[in-house]
Amino acid sequence: MTETGLQSEKLPAEPAAAPVAHDLFAKFDPLLAEREALMSSGVRDPFGIVMEQVTSPTTAVIRGKETILLGTYNYMGMTFDPDVIAAGTRALEQFGSGTNGSRMLNGTFRDHVEAEDALKEFYGASGAIVFSTGYQANLGTISTMAGRGEYVILDADSHASIYDGCKMGDAEIVRFRHNSVEDLDKRLGRLPKEPGKLVVLEGVYSMLGDIAPLREMVQVAKKHGCMVLVDEAHSMGFFGEHGRGVYEAQGLVLGEDVDLVIGTFSKSVGTVGGFCISNHPKFEGLRFSCRPYIFTASLPPSVVATAATSVRKLMTAHDKRARLWDNARRLHAGLKGLGFALGTETCDSAIVAVILQDQAQAVVMWQALLEAGLYVNVARPPATPSGTFLLRCSICAEHTSDQIDRIITMFASAGRLAGATK
Amino acid sequence: MTDRTAILDTLRTQIEPFNKKGVAITEATSFQGDLEWDSLTVMDFVAAIEDEFEIIITMNMQAEIENVGQLADAVEKLKG
Numbered sequence: 001m002t003e004t005g006l007q008s009e010k011l012p013a014e015p016a017a018a019p020v021a022h023d024l025f026a027k028f029d030p031l032l033a034e035r036e037a038l039m040s041s042g043v044r045d046p047f048g049i050v051m052e053q054v055t056s057p058t059t060a061v062i063r064g065k066e067t068i069l070l071g072t073y074n075y076m077g078m079t080f081d082p083d084v085i086a087a088g089t090r091a092l093e094q095f096g097s098g099t100n101g102s103r104m105l106n107g108t109f110r111d112h113v114e115a116e117d118a119l120k121e122f123y124g125a126s127g128a129i130v131f132s133t134g135y136q137a138n139l140g141t142i143s144t145m146a147g148r149g150e151y152v153i154l155d156a157d158s159h160a161s162i163y164d165g166c167k168m169g170d171a172e173i174v175r176f177r178h179n180s181v182e183d184l185d186k187r188l189g190r191l192p193k194e195p196g197k198l199v200v201l202e203g204v205y206s207m208l209g210d211i212a213p214l215r216e217m218v219q220v221a222k223k224h225g226c227m228v229l230v231d232e233a234h235s236m237g238f239f240g241e242h243g244r245g246v247y248e249a250q251g252l253v254l255g256e257d258v259d260l261v262i263g264t265f266s267k268s269v270g271t272v273g274g275f276c277i278s279n280h281p282k283f284e285g286l287r288f289s290c291r292p293y294i295f296t297a298s299l300p301p302s303v304v305a306t307a308a309t310s311v312r313k314l315m316t317a318h319d320k321r322a323r324l325w326d327n328a329r330r331l332h333a334g335l336k337g338l339g340f341a342l343g344t345e346t347c348d349s350a351i352v353a354v355i356l357q358d359q360a361q362a363v364v365m366w367q368a369l370l371e372a373g374l375y376v377n378v379a380r381p382p383a384t385p386s387g388t389f390l391l392r393c394s395i396c397a398e399h400t401s402d403q404i405d406r407i408i409t410m411f412a413s414a415g416r417l418a419g420a421t422k
Numbered sequence: 423m424t425d426r427t428a429i430l431d432t433l434r435t436q437i438e439p440f441n442k443k444g445v446a447i448t449e450a451t452s453f454q455g456d457l458e459w460d461s462l463t464v465m466d467f468v469a470a471i472e473d474e475f476e477i478i479i480t481m482n483m484q485a486e487i488e489n490v491g492q493l494a495d496a497v498e499k500l501k502g
Binding site for chain 1: 460461462465469472473476477478480481482
């Protein structure tokens with residue numbers, strides 16, 4: 001700009017005081033204070049764990065100590081599978097370390113297509129879209145599928161990525177009480193008939209490890225003319241005959257009952273990435289409209305190569321599936337036997353959540369477990385339902401019987417120390 | 423009693439179980455500032471209001487509602 005407009009001929013009598021810069025970081029004060037109080041009580045930082053070495057799907061070295069991993073979502077233990085590693089290594093050598101671009105432009109390599117083909121086969125679906133993370137798969141799909149004037153109806157305990165997908169889009173957002181079929185029905189009944197509606201459900205809710213009554217919920221959603229999206233992030237590989245998730249285990253069919261399934265490569269598949277699959281004939285339209293798909297770099301070739309190999313192996317991983325369920329049931333029964341309050345009465349999924357009184361008790365117990373050689377997740381509000389503090393265990397097919405026994409023993413002494421059990 | 427007075431009376435009754443600090447409720451009472459409700463309390467309260475009036479207050483609308491008076495306006499409008 002060269003125009004400077006009219007200039008005043010003399011300085012104002014009193015120069016205006018320079019505006020005081022408002023410290024935008026001030027909003028973090030309460031959080032930082034809470035954290036400082038926690039840290040000054042002498043505990044280790046639950047959100048600052050570094051794995052110095054990872055020696056198997058179930059073990060790592062943390063601060064020089066061999067530690068059993070029980071909080072990684074590595075359900076099927078695919079991260080060290082020799083075929084998976086070989087596929088990744090080959091792709092890294094043949095295609096280089098990264099794609100430098102969007103899936104829409106220069107970022108689609110052979111193995112991105114290969115990963116989508118593997119997913120189509122895994123789910124028996126006509127369409128699959130691979131995103132750079134599971135978070136982006138929800139963000140992109142939800143924000144793009146439901147537009148202005150349309151509705152997204154979501155469970156109150158939905159994952160952050162689902163909430164953020166709602167926030168990013170232009171649709172009207174309606175929430176129903178967690179896993180309540182009646183509440184969903186009631187709320188859908190109050191909405192105008194005409195606009196399009198997307199009901200968003202999860203197969204397994206990852207905080208407590210409880211599963212959704214999908215069959216009943218889908219029935220209600222369809223009664224009110226809604227389309228249905230199910231996030232199966234925490235069920236892939238070990239729910240249903242083909243490992244497709246809770247919807248399959250409950251006898252629901254893609255394309256009839258469920259319109260879209262969201263999944264991730266970062267849990268059972270053992271790498272990183274997200275996806276959406278569907279049988280809808282116009283599914284490819286989503287690919288061309290979805291901002292979190294278009295305006296980001298695609299996954300590195302080694303990642304999609306490992307994903308494709310892992311997804312194909314999961315189709316027939318019946319032994320692993322059986323071992324995972326066996327481990328999960330043993331751990332659930334063991335912890336219940338010790339008198340812990342758990343997220344679910346029965347072993348419903350591969351997540352066992354131990355419910356504790358408050359943050360102090362959760363952190364004391366978490367630290368005792370870590371020092372004994374066991375890593376679990378600490379979860380706190382707002383991530384958790386009803387303001388609860390949790391120690392979350394996610395079980396792996398590769399945990400040995402001996403490890404499960406040791407885990408239960410470690411919980412017994414940590415629980416006594418923290419006053420969570422007698 | 424006008425519709426709006428009736429709505430405000432019902433809102434007061436519905437707020438009561440969540441009013442842990444015993445704050446006096448006027449139209450200017452804000453949910454976050456005065457009642458100091460967290461997001462979980464807001465969620466439970468909104469569900470209760472929705473069921474009481476048989477309406478839906480979308481999350482988009484909730485974002486615009488800060489105090490009791492604004493909630494009464496919204497309920498009045500939604501009840502049509």
